[in-house]
Amino acid sequence: MKIKIAILSFSLLFAASSTMAQAQSPSSRIIGYSVTEGDxxxxxxxxxxxxxxxxxxxxxxxxxxxxxxxxxxxxxxxxxxxxxxxxxxxxxxxxxxxxxxxxxxxxxxxxxxxxxxxxxxxxxxxxxxxxxxxxxxxxxxxxxxxxxxxxxxxxxxxxxxxxxxxxxxxxxxxxxxxxxxxxxxxxxxxxxxxxxxxxxxxxxxxxxxxxxxxxxxxxxxxxxxxxxxxxxxxxxxxxxxxxxxxxxxxxxxxxxxxxxxxxxxxxxxxxxxxxxxxxxxxxxxxxPVKVPYIREQVPSSQWGQALVDFVDAKFSCNSLGDCGNTGGGYMMPGNSGAFAFDLTKLFLPVVKDKSSGTGExxxxxxxDFWNEGGSADTIQSCSADSTAVSG
Structure with a gap:
């Protein structure tokens, strides 16, 4: 038997993970921000x-x-x-x-x-x-x-x-x-x-x-x-x-x-x-589809005070001055959680709220929720009815 079905779920969020950006000194920091398709x-x-x-x-x-x-x-x-x-x-x-x-x-x-x-x-x-x-x-x-x-x-x-x-x-x-x-x-x-x-x-x-x-x-x-x-x-x-x-x-x-x-x-x-x-x-x-990405590096002189304060508050690396090797690093905030959204809100104006390019x-x-369902708050649902469709 052959059954035709439509795809059920799409997401506009990106997934990514990496290490914190590296920088030179508090006065000459270069920070990178990267949001790419999590394939x-x-x-x-x-x-x-x-x-x-x-x-x-x-x-x-x-x-x-x-x-x-x-x-x-x-x-x-x-x-x-x-x-x-x-x-x-x-x-x-x-x-x-x-x-x-x-x-x-x-x-x-x-x-x-x-x-x-x-x-x-x-x-x-x-x-x-x-x-x-x-x-x-x-x-x-x-x-x-x-x-x-x-x-x-x-x-x-x-x-x-x-x-x-x-x-x-x-x-x-x-x-x-x-x-x-x-x-x-x-x-x-x-x-x-x-x-x-x-x-x-x-x-x-x-x-x-x-x-x-x-x-x-x-x-x-x-x-x-x-x-x-x-x-x-x-x-x-x-x-x-x-x-x-x-x-x-x-x-x-x-x-x-x-x-x-x-x-x-x-x-x-x-x-x-x-x-x-x-x-x-x-x-x-x-x-196939095109998916935009952001991958930019910006000197601290262009950050704005709100982004400087946020980064300094979140990372205890002597204001990122002693975090390791110089240059080339990127912050990749992921696709969920308060940190990801707070950082994105502050960083988008710095990169002019535009994508760096697109991938196809x-x-x-x-x-399939192998690791989901242990408690009620682990499943995202559109209904309070536990028997209704969720995902």
Whole structure:
């Protein structure tokens, strides 16, 4: 059966997070302000984790898919899917395409995966309900469909999140892992060479949990995250503009049904769900959208006293004069909370209340409230009726 549904939720807020700006001295400070699209596809990668202390919320990052500390455990799984084929049947990318206004269809062809890792990548294992996952996504060729970067190469990412019990290869307890969070993205990209590295988790020998075992490494080399869609050693796949007049789509096959809401950076979406046996194919087709961003650096002489007072009150770094290295820093206030709105209100007049530019996006994800619902105030609702739709 094929069902057509409309996308349910959009947001005009941006997500971002980073460190406080660095500066020279109280009298010659330069502060940066950055509000960019919070595309988590850009900062994620295939990995496994397991909880080792629920009370303290301590998680262990699995060094490999057969890490002894992660066998016969409840795991969290993050996998970037491969095209459907012999190596990927449980969950996979079934189709990627573009459609012109006259109905002409361009079917994309897979080129290769990006940021392949011999230790972190996941091989499909149906008996353990592990889906195949590689790196941070893949490059696909839309033959003849040249984008603003001058090529027909696009980044395609289908990230799925799963959790549940994953037995050891020789274990007897049934596997229960299910996949109920997804994040799909298509981006026009061009290759930029430089001092880039892949997103990965760097381990330190002899330590036991993620808090001291290592640290996330995001490989954009300080490049604004609206620029590099994916990275690997020596390469940034930089966001470019989509060709005009085309809708883009992809079909992803999953082993279980999704729940929750869809949220996206897409326009006029059509989403269809096809169920066949125990499998579910999700097709999403839509027009890309432009998302403005702010990324400016301003000397303190242009701040205005209200912004100076706010920054000095919020940050105890000798008026930001002794906060570390000089120059290049940005404050990224996030997309919610009093601090974000108070800072934005003060900073927008400084940057003349205008955007610095726009990025073009085609992305959609589920909002399924894994961590919501513990109390009444954790769910945003339009009704006091607890049985009404909320989200």
């Amino acid at each position: 988590t596809l850009q900062t994620s990668y295939t990995n496994l984790t397991t909880e080792i202390d629920e009370a303290r919320e301590t998680w262990l990052w699995c060094e490999t898919v057969v890490d002894p500390d992660c066998l016969d455990k409840n795991l969290n799984i993050r996998a970037f899917l491969l095209p459907c084929g012999p190596e990927a049947t449980l969950a996979c990318i079934k189709d990627v395409y573009a459609i012109a206004a006259d109905g002409t269809r361009v079917t994309a062809k897979f080129i290769r995966s990006v940021s392949v890792s011999s230790t972190m990548d996941i091989k499909e294992d149906k008996s353990r309900r592990l889906v195949a996952g590689v790196g941070t996504g893949g490059l696909w060729n839309f033959e003849g469909l040249t984008h603003g970067g001058g090529t027909s190469t696009y980044a395609v990412q289908a990230g799925v999140d799963g959790r549940g019990f994953v037995p050891a290869p020789s274990g007897t307890r049934p596997a229960t892992a299910g996949y109920s969070r997804v994040e799909f993205g298509i981006a026009a990209v061009r290759e930029v060479s430089g001092d880039f590295r892949p997103n990965k988790f760097e381990f330190k020998p002899g330590t036991t949990n993620y808090q001291i075992r290592g640290a996330d490494t995001i490989g954009s080399n300080g490049r604004p995250d609206y620029k590099c869609v994916m990275t690997e050693t020596g390469l940034c796949f930089e966001r470019a503009t989509f060709p005009t007049g085309y809708r883009f789509g992809m079909t992803v096959s999953l082993p279980n049904e999704l729940s929750g809401w869809f949220h996206g950076r897409i326009y006029r979406p059509e989403i269809s769900i096809t169920k066949s046996g125990g499998r579910f194919d999700y097709n999403i087709e839509a027009t 996006y085609w992305s959609v994800r589920t909002l």
